[in-house]
Amino acid sequence: MNILVLNGSPKGDNSVTMTYIKHLEIVFPEHRFQIRNIAQAIHRLEKDDGKFDALMNEVRECEVVLWAFPLYFMLVHANYKRFIELIFERNQEAVFSGKYAASLSTSIHFYDHTAHNYIRGISEDLRMNFVESFSAEMQDLMVPSERQNLRVFMENIVDACQKQVVTTRVFPKLSQPVLNYQPATPQKLTELGKLSLVIVTDSGSMSDNLKNMLERFRSSFTKTPEVVDLTTIKIAGGCLGCMKCGMDNECTYDGKDDVRTTYEEKLKKADIVVFALTMKDRYFSARWKNFLDRRFYKTHQPGLPGKQIGYLISGPLSYEQNLRQILAAQAETDQANLVDIITDELTTSTDLDQAISNFSEKLMRYATIKVKKPKTFLGVGAAKIFRDEMWGDLRLIFQADYRYYKKHGMMDFPQSKFSTRLMHLFVPFLRLGPVKKQVQDKTKDMMHRSQDLVNKQEQEKRKK
Ligand SMILES: Cc1cc2nc3c(=O)[nH]c(=O)nc-3n(C[C@H](O)[C@H](O)[C@H](O)COP(=O)(O)O)c2cc1C
Known part of the structure; x- marks a missing residue:
């Protein structure tokens, strides 16, 4: 099968994402993986019509388009985004229409789903048959079970394309606003004072x-x-x-x-x-x-x-x-x-x-x-991912972040809290017969005891 890999890494071949593609090439020698460095070569693709047209021909000739990209700020890299814009600006939708498509990314799983949603939405707008997404953590290739997942992902794509399976649409078509906005002059002005x-x-x-x-x-x-x-x-x-x-x-x-x-x-x-x-x-x-x-x-x-x-x-x-x-x-x-x-x-x-x-x-x-x-x-979960990464594997490279997180109290691991650790000392005792029953009976009250105290204090403050 002829698989066209659209590489979204600005680093071209020297990319983590491409190691996953390389792995697929090794495991599936019967398929042809053609890799095109889109994000790295965007200026040439934009300026040189011949280069862009040649790429469109390759899309025409392939059986599967594999969007392969690193995460960049919850989406794809700006250059990859520009490539997607060029497809629409140059009316190339028909070239992609009907092709089987899938997406593969590497990241630290920070809003990887929003990038895949975006690519799937675009594929659907291009009337492609989108099979599925695969979001690998940067280090996953070292884990045998994850390599197995990657192989299954590829097999599914090949299978879907060979059997010409029907794919379902996930994202609604965009419907442009109809309002032709004609503003009036504001009646009342907002005073910003010293605010900028x-x-x-x-x-x-x-x-x-x-x-x-x-x-x-x-x-x-x-x-x-x-x-x-x-x-x-x-x-x-x-x-x-x-x-x-x-x-x-x-x-x-x-x-x-x-x-x-x-x-x-x-x-x-x-x-x-x-x-x-x-x-x-x-x-x-x-x-x-x-x-x-x-x-x-x-x-x-x-x-x-x-x-x-x-x-x-x-x-x-x-x-x-x-x-x-x-x-x-x-x-x-x-x-x-x-x-x-x-x-x-x-x-x-x-x-x-x-x-x-x-x-x-x-x-x-x-x-x-x-x-x-x-x-x-959205923010609580995100903070925990960054905190763990900056404390852990990424500290080597992102030393400035480690210093910043330490300085601003962002290394807020629960195990560092003294009161939490103290409380944990009592955990085994809570399971003892009569204590367990009492705890179970009082759990609902205990869950909001501190909040009740705050409300009581507030009431008393207002009485004075
Ligand atoms: C500017 C920038 C933004 C990034 N944004 C995200 C992100 O939003 N989510 C995430 O999980 N990883 C993010 N990453 C990490 C990369 O996606 C990750 O390192 C990826 O594996 C790099 O792949 P590559 O070597 O193929 O370019 C970002 C990296 C950079 C440099």
């Missing part, structure tokens, strides 16, 4: 609705907020995955472009950061993704701690819950407070005017009292 607000946008991929949303939003304050336009700042290139950042947060691009200074001088100095973005396929533009990937100079450290953040989005976000989850998860891992997400999926311009005005006020109010909503599973 910065808006990040990408004018190169901005819809008319977003242009108007941005205008309305900016004019709803007494002082017009600053805009950082990713189309005009200098971005010298995409993240290379070189890991130079690991030890001391240095970046290969330091001094060569505006990415670090934009984060440090604009975003990190603001109280409120609003991202104004237009959806492009099932995400935002590759330019935006590039800006995000490049934030990895700060490796696994929270990117916007203590900020109030929000989104103005033009596009069918309600059809793309995967992206909504990415935004919520990114905010929580950044230790920022996600105030709201306003989209143009409303029926009238008046409604959108009102939504934007409420948004402006809410941002100001939340920033004034420094709101920090409790994290959900």
Whole structure:
């Protein structure tokens, strides 16, 4: 079988993900694996029509397309994202239509599912027959049972293609908003006082609705907020995955472009950061993704701690819950407070005017009292993964993260808590006959004893 591997690693052949493909090549000598380094060669693919057309011919001729990529900020690398954009911009959907497809990634399992959801959604938009995803942890290839899983994955793909099995659609088709937004002039302006607000946008991929949303939003304050336009700042290139950042947060691009200074001088100095973005396929533009990937100079450290953040989005976000989850998860891992997400999926311009005005006020109010909503599973789970990795295997490379986590109390393992350890000393006694019965009878009360105490104290405080 002729399998075309679209490699999403910016490192090309020198990639962890490709070791998994190499393994498949060894185990399945009867199949032909053609590897194309998409993320590494994106500039040539974009500039040289001959190269792009040759690749499209290879897609035409193959039987299976295997999307093979490393995780980059809950998705794929910006260059891989750009390749997906090129497919649609150059009307190449028909080339992919009807092909069998599958996805394979390597990562530390940090929002790997959102990247696979994205790739599956794109494959379905291209009318491919998507068979299944395989998300390997970087080190899995060393484990015999995981190698067995990988083999089964490949066998399933081959089997599905040979038998031409019918695949089911998982993600709904995107339905673009119908509103043609015509904003009115705001009646009441929001006073920011000493608070600073910065808006990040990408004018190169901005819809008319977003242009108007941005205008309305900016004019709803007494002082017009600053805009950082990713189309005009200098971005010298995409993240290379070189890991130079690991030890001391240095970046290969330091001094060569505006990415670090934009984060440090604009975003990190603001109280409120609003991202104004237009959806492009099932995400935002590759330019935006590039800006995000490049934030990895700060490796696994929270990117916007203590900020109030929000989104103005033009596009069918309600059809793309995967992206909504990415935004919520990114905010929580950044230790920022996600105030709201306003989209143009409303029926009238008046409604959108009102939504934007409420948004402006809410941002100001939340920033004034420094709101920090409790994290959900998205942030709590994520923090535990990073904490364990930075303490464990990744400490060697990401020494700056280890120092940061220690300094900011993020190495919060439960076994380090003295009170927890003390409590555990009693565990064996709780199983003794009469004690066990008493504990079982009182469990419900015990579960909220401390909370009751807090409420009692609050009541007494208010009586005084
Ligand atoms: C900028 C950047 C962002 C990353 N984002 C994620 C992520 O969101 N989730 C994750 O599990 N791993 C993430 N990783 C880790 C890589 O996905 C992982 O190391 C992968 O195995 C690298 O594969 P490669 O050598 O084929 O490029 C990231 C790495 C880099 C450099």
